[in-house]
Amino acid sequence: MENIKEEYLPIIDEICEKYEYNTEDKPGNKSLGTILKEITPIMLEGRSLEDRELFYDMLRNTPIEIIDTANSENVNYLHNKHYGDINKNVIEEKNVSAYNRRVAPGAYSTKPIIDDDMKIVRKKIFYISYKTI
Numbered sequence: 803m804e805n806i807k808e809e810y811l812p813i814i815d816e817i818c819e820k821y822e823y824n825t826e827d828k829p830g831n832k833s834l835g836t837i838l839k840e841i842t843p844i845m846l847e848g849r850s851l852e853d854r855e856l857f858y859d860m861l862r863n864t865p866i867e868i869i870d871t872a873n874s875e876n877v878n879y880l881h882n883k884h885y886g887d888i889n890k891n892v893i894e895e896k897n898v899s900a901y902n903r904r905v906a907p908g909a910y911s912t913k914p915i916i917d918d919d920m921k922i923v924r925k926k927i928f929y930i931s932y933k934t935i
Contacts, residue, residue, distance in 0.1 A: 806846055806854070813858050814838050821865045834868065 818825050818835045825835035832840075838861075846854050867880050914922040 806843065809854065810842050810846065810858070811839065813861065814842065817861050820862070823866070834866065 814835065817823065818838070823835050823838075824833040827833050827836050842857075846857060849857070869880070
């Protein structure tokens, strides 16, 4: 596991800098950087290099947002922050199903980016987590 530690610690430092994650622990409150350093070895234990690389790619390309209050205003703000108006050429209908009326305690959000020919060219993603303490 020591070799894996030498492998993932620089990657966690890289993404903490890239996404400006908090790395300073406070009494009774660990930073996101510390939490990532604690959970990563557990998640990677016994995994192949290919699986570990996939995990590192996910960390590098999926920003994690932690907000204090789980409400639709905060979620809408984050969607606008990460997605903006990426599909100007597409008219989207708002889904107001019972599922979409509730704000979950965490969410993995993804949105396709569609070109003028209506083809998906890539996607944007982020993860939202709400403080529960």
